[in-house]
Amino acid sequence: MSVLLIHSDRFAEHQPPPGHPERPERAEVFDVVADRWRQRGVEIVAPRTATREQLARVHDAAYLQMIAETNGRSERLDPDTYTSPESYEVALLAAGAAVDAVERVMSGAHRGAVALVRPPGHHAERSRAMGFCLYNNVAVAAAHARMLGARSVAIVDFDVHHGNGTQHIFDADPHVLYVSTHQFPYYPGTGAAGEIGHGAGRGFTVNLPLEAGAVAEDFRDVFDGVILPVLRQFEPDLLLVSAGFDAHEDDPLGGLRLTAQAFGAMTMALRRVAEECCRGRIVAVTEGGYDLHALAASLDATIGALHGPAGELQWPASGIASGRGADSVAQASAALRAYWRL
Numbered sequence: 001m002s003v004l005l006i007h008s009d010r011f012a013e014h015q016p017p018p019g020h021p022e023r024p025e026r027a028e029v030f031d032v033v034a035d036r037w038r039q040r041g042v043e044i045v046a047p048r049t050a051t052r053e054q055l056a057r058v059h060d061a062a063y064l065q066m067i068a069e070t071n072g073r074s075e076r077l078d079p080d081t082y083t084s085p086e087s088y089e090v091a092l093l094a095a096g097a098a099v100d101a102v103e104r105v106m107s108g109a110h111r112g113a114v115a116l117v118r119p120p121g122h123h124a125e126r127s128r129a130m131g132f133c134l135y136n137n138v139a140v141a142a143a144h145a146r147m148l149g150a151r152s153v154a155i156v157d158f159d160v161h162h163g164n165g166t167q168h169i170f171d172a173d174p175h176v177l178y179v180s181t182h183q184f185p186y187y188p189g190t191g192a193a194g195e196i197g198h199g200a201g202r203g204f205t206v207n208l209p210l211e212a213g214a215v216a217e218d219f220r221d222v223f224d225g226v227i228l229p230v231l232r233q234f235e236p237d238l239l240l241v242s243a244g245f246d247a248h249e250d251d252p253l254g255g256l257r258l259t260a261q262a263f264g265a266m267t268m269a270l271r272r273v274a275e276e277c278c279r280g281r282i283v284a285v286t287e288g289g290y291d292l293h294a295l296a297a298s299l300d301a302t303i304g305a306l307h308g309p310a311g312e313l314q315w316p317a318s319g320i321a322s323g324r325g326a327d328s329v330a331q332a333s334a335a336l337r338a339y340w341r342l
C-alpha cells in the first residue's frame with residue numbers, strides 16, 4: 001500500500017524574521033519533495049485546519065486565545081519564536097495536517113502517512129510557544145488518535161533536540177509512550193535518561209541522550225538496545241514519528257552526524273515494528289532540519305522507507321566507533337529497568 005503525503009503550498013507563508021533558521025525556504029523543499037513523489041504515483045492531499053477542540057486536548061484555553069490573537073500580526077513569542085501575519089492560519093494547518101494523517105491511517109485508508117509541515121511542534125508546551133513551535137502538532141495528533149479509539153500511542157522523536165513539550169504534555173499518561181533520541185546536553189536542556197515520567201506515566205517516557213558527535217552506529221545501538229524492545233513490549237495501536245532532520249551531519253544547528261540513509265534506516269526500523277505491533281500504522285510529522293539539501297535528502301529517504309513493500313533494514317556505516325550509543329543505552333536501561341525488559 002502506498003504512503004500518503006499531506007502537503008500545502010501555504011506552509012511558506014509563516015515568515016519569521018530574516019536570518020531565522022526555520023525559514024520559508026524549508027517549505028519550498030516540501031514542495032519539491034511532494035512533487036517528486038507525486039510523479040511516482042504517491043497520493044498527496046491538502047490539510048484541513050485543526051479545530052479549537054482538537055487543539056484544546058493538549059493546550060490550555062488561555063494559550064489558544066493568545067495565539068489566536070496573533071492572527072494578522074507579527075509578534076515575538078519567545079527569544080526564538082515569532083509570528084508573521086499568516087502564522088496563525090499556517091500553524092492551524094500544520095496541526096490539522098497531523099490530525100488528517102492520523103485519521104487516514106486510523107481509518108485504514110492508508111497504512112503510512114507523512115505530514116510535511118512547518119512551523120514545527122515538539123517544543124510547544126501546554127501553555128507556552130517555544131523553540132520555533134506554536135502548536136504541538138504531534139501531541140495534537142496523538143490526542144486525536146486516542147479520541148478515535150487508539151488504546152495506546154507511541155511517539156518516537158528523532159529530532160536533534162529533545163521534545164520537551166511532547167514529553168511534558170504526556171508525562172503522566174501511561175497510554176502515550178514518548179521516546180526521544182537527542183543531542184545532550186543541548187537545547188532545550190531537558191531529556192536526561194532519568195526523566196521517565198510521573199505518576200501513572202512512570203516508565204512511559206524514554207530518553208536516549210547522545211553526546212555531540214554521535215553517528216549512525218550509535219543510533220543503531222539505541223534502537224536495538226532500547227527503542228525497539230520498548231515498542232514491542234508497549235504494543236501501540238499507532239506509531240507517530242516526530243521527524244526532525246537536524247541530526248544530519250550538515251545541519252547548521254545540530255552536532256550529531258547522521259546521513260540521509262540513517263534517517264531511512266530509522267524509519268524502516270520503525271515501520272517494521274509498526275507492522276509487528278499495529279498493522280503497520282505509522283504517521284510521521286516533520287519537526288526541524290535546517291540545511292535545505294540535507295532536509296530534502298533525508299525526507300526522501302524517510303518517505304522511501306514508508307513507500308511500497310518493506311525493504312531490507314540497512315543501517316549505513318560511518319566507520320567511527322564512538323561509544324556514545326552504548327553510553328546512552330546503559331543510562332536508559334538503568335533508569336527504566338523496573339518498567340521494561342531491556
Ligand SMILES: [Zn+2]
Nearest residue numbers: 159161246288
Ligand atoms: Zn530540532
